Amino acid sequence: MIGISEIETAAERIAGHVVRTPSVPSPGLTELLGAPVTAKLELLQRTGSFKARGATAKLLSLGAAERAAGVVAVSGGNHGIALAVMAAALHVKATVVMPRSAPARSVALAEEAGASVRLTDGMDEAFATATRLRDEGLTLVHPFDDPVVIAGQGTVGLEFAADAGELTDVLVSIGGGGLISGVAAALRALRPGVRIWGVETEGAQAMSEALAAGGPVPVALSSIVTTLSAPAVSRLTYDHVSALVHEVLVVPDREAVRGCLDLAEHAKVWTEPAAGCLLPAARQVRERIGPDVRLGLVVCGGNATTADVMSWAGRFGLR
Numbered sequence: 582m583i584g585i586s587e588i589e590t591a592a593e594r595i596a597g598h599v600v601r602t603p604s605v606p607s608p609g610l611t612e613l614l615g616a617p618v619t620a621k622l623e624l625l626q627r628t629g630s631f632k633a634r635g636a637t638a639k640l641l642s643l644g645a646a647e648r649a650a651g652v653v654a655v656s657g658g659n660h661g662i663a664l665a666v667m668a669a670a671l672h673v674k675a676t677v678v679m680p681r682s683a684p685a686r687s688v689a690l691a692e693e694a695g696a697s698v699r700l701t702d703g704m705d706e707a708f709a710t711a712t713r714l715r716d717e718g719l720t721l722v723h724p725f726d727d728p729v730v731i732a733g734q735g736t737v738g739l740e741f742a743a744d745a746g747e748l749t750d751v752l753v754s755i756g757g758g759g760l761i762s763g764v765a766a767a768l769r770a771l772r773p774g775v776r777i778w779g780v781e782t783e784g785a786q787a788m789s790e791a792l793a794a795g796g797p798v799p800v801a802l803s804s805i806v807t808t809l810s811a812p813a814v815s816r817l818t819y820d821h822v823s824a825l826v827h828e829v830l831v832v833p834d835r836e837a838v839r840g841c842l843d844l845a846e847h848a849k850v851w852t853e854p855a856a857g858c859l860l861p862a863a864r865q866v867r868e869r870i871g872p873d874v875r876l877g878l879v880v881c882g883g884n885a886t887t888a889d890v891m892s893w894a895g896r897f898g899l900r
Contacts, residue, residue: 582821583728583763585770588735595637595733598667600626602737604744609847610878614860616867618876619745623737624852628690630808630882631737631760632663632724638733639722640664640671648673653719655679655711657704657756657807658687659855659882660724665696676714678707682807686886704802704812725759726815735763737879742771750866751877752859755779755788755829757811758818764879765825775877776870779822779829780862782837782854785809789829791819805834805893808855808882835897836861841890842899844880853885854893 602625610618623631640652651674654664661677668675675696679688680703691698701707715721723730737760741751751768753761758779765777781789784803791797791814802810814822822829840857844850859878867874894900 582824583731583735583766585767587728587732588739588763588767591638591729591732592736592739594641595634595736598637598670599633601740602626604741606746607848609849613843613847614863614867614876616872616874616876618878619748620848621737621741621745621877621879622850623879623881624850624856624883628659628663628666629884630659630663631734632659633667634736635730635733635759636660636663636722637667639727639729640667640673642729643720647720651676651719652722653678653711653714654722654724655707656683656724657810658683659808659884661691661696662687662694662884664722665691665694669695676719678711678714680704680707680807684807684885684889687884704810708812725757725811725818728817731759731763731817733763734760735767738764738767739771741877741879742768745877747875748772748775748877749873749875750776750778750870751879752778752780752862752866753879754809754855754858754881755781756785756809756855758788758814758822760879760881761826762818762821765821769825776827777825778862778866779826780858781829781831782806782809782858783831783833785811786831787811787814788819788822789831792823792829806837806854806858808853830862830865832858832861835899838890838893838897839899841885842894850880850883852880852883856880856882
């Protein structure tokens, strides 16, 4: 299990390379949800998501031989962008493996940063390809199954605990579980009374299915939210979530897209569905906990184009 000391070490390591993103009360979301809301705006992070933290922590932990070999990552979008950009900044050659379903903008951003991008027919094949490239000598920077990466993501929770006012419940999106594992480890150490809720979308339910099965299991992926679409969580992230997270909620893709539109209208921020899914889940938490709830939302990323969101909105009849 990752402890607060590892997260504090990661914070010292990545300081100067990443942004200390703001934690801000949101009057618009407070009115919308009927409860006080504070948002941690990770969409303002370098590369547009929290992923820059874990990628940077891992890159800075590598020895000379590992850096010289070059790094490889598998990604549905944000981890690949983060690794490509941060590796370029640190003069490390990067290869990013993405499924063809990844957003075209994510592929373009990784390529523009100088990474070699390989596209596969699905996430299972992407992970297999990255594993093969690791076996051929590249250094793997896993998106979530790595304690150094998790500690880097945990710096989100470290900052949120320091900067936010009183909170009772914090909501965090889950793909492979690296972000929520780190955030939960930080908050449990610094704000032990706060409940932590995970949020997944239907068709990307790797963590909730793992919790039901008693351990990681492969899942069928069908969600439009590629940035949450891990084919399975890891034992490392499962152990953190099962020990530290109050509950994992699952919401439909349609409601995640509606959440993007609500965040744009009421919070004045442009997010991706991996963050939009927090709003329907927050409504569930508000209804279950009652009027004394004080919500914290980790707004994890904003790497979706206006065309992407409007296309999804049209598909679901939300225009």
